[in-house]
Amino acid sequence: MYEVGKDELEAIEAVLSSKKYFRYQGKDVETVTSLCEKEWQAYQKAPYCLLTTSGTNALVVGMAAFGIGPGDEVIIPSYTFVATASAVMQVGAIPVIANIDDSMTIDPKEVISKINERTKAVVAVHMDGLICDLEGLAKICCDHNLLLVEDAAQACGGTYKGVPVGSYGAFGGLSFNVDKIISCGEGGLLVIAHENFEKQYKKAFVTHDTACQYGLTKREDLDEVSGFFGLSTRLNEINSSILRAQLKKLPDILIKLRERKLLLINEFKKNQIPMRLGHDSDGDIGTNIHVKCSDPLHTLELTKKLIQNGYRAMAPQLRPAHACWQWMNSMNKDQYYVDGLNPYSLTDKSYSYEKAHFIRTVQILGETLRIEINYDGGDDQYREWMQNLVALIQE
Ligand SMILES: Cc1ncc(COP(=O)(O)O)c(C=O)c1O
Secondary structure (H helix, E strand, O other): OOOOOHHHHHHHHHHHHHOOOOOOOOOOOOOHHHHHHHHHHHHHOOOEEEEEOOHHHHHHHHHHHOOOOOOOEEEEEOEOOHHHHHHHHHOOOEEEEEOEOOOOOEOHHHHHHHOOOOEEEEEEEOHHHOOOOHHHHHHHHHHOOOEEEEEOOOOOOOEEOOEEOOOOOOEEEEEOOOOOOOOOOOOEEEEEOOHHHHHHHHHHHHHHEHHHHOOOOOHHHHHHHOOOOOOEOOOOHHHHHHHHHHHHHHHHHHHHHHHHHHHHHHHHHHOOOOEEOOOOOOOOOOOEEEEEOOOHHHHHHHHHHHHHOOOOEEOHHHOOOOEHHHHHHHOOOOOOOOHHHOOOOOOOOOOOOOHHHHHHHHHHHHOEEEEEOOOOOOHHHHHHHHHHHHHHHHO
């Protein structure tokens, strides 16, 4: 979260003093939450947007609404936050992990090699604001009759060929937790960008709020999909009010971050510093730059040096819950609180995840250093930050 202040405080105060915190206030009554969803519909150019309490829950709700469940396999990338895998397992399906490529995002060729008769969906994760090859992935999904899902938790505001991320696939999930470009503390958004998925949107609504199918406010609208027990993951009016204020700020934040990243890319190019870029540099949200290092030791030494000099640098291989080998050990028949709910017990196929299969990911992450683009300070300060960074990398 980059910008927070008076607007958010006033928004919170208005809700607090109204004493109306619940997203429903009567049939057809516009609330802060329903208004916020309409603003997201406009931003995402999507007919259906549903706020949830987290990005993880947005993905879970989307998966349930689109019929992903026990027996299904969902292909996800080897470099993603654990929530991508856990969302798949929450609906009873099995995550199948595909290596990333030089773009740090899922490798379409690997995806093809993982497809079989159980595959139901592919999740494109726009990691660190880097945009996936959505066209390549969409073609594969179309050829094999699979759902393309976007986990855009780390790329809110990003675009692919002009289309907002989250709105390209069958559905997408965004996160507004405190680490994200805009935040309301905790929150998520399910985006469904195609008119013909109205029924899935209604199912998502019921899944995100089981009780709403019985209440007067929503009963009539949801009648045709009623009869499913889901979650209680409604966003409240206080969080929604913060998010409305944050969404207004998003375009300016993006302009600044993108300008700054472009300056840095040009500076790196001038100095022949290799980088890893996603599949749409204009659509990248500009939060991070990824330096390509010669080997893992070089990455670690450079990370240490940059941190000592006040840079927010991180070797992705060391992020605690992002490289697949940090979370895939929990994906098996034994590791579940309730045996009968374990997706690995709900299928007749056995699965194992060997680190050896992910050597390419080990190599790519090992040779990558992620640096957060400096947002604070004026242009002169940024130029100094940038030039010092180049000097430190070249030392
Ligand atoms: C790639 C990715 N997917 C999903 C999530 C889950 O979002 P939340 O923390 O809002 O549940 C995150 C959160 O950081 C994420 O980075």
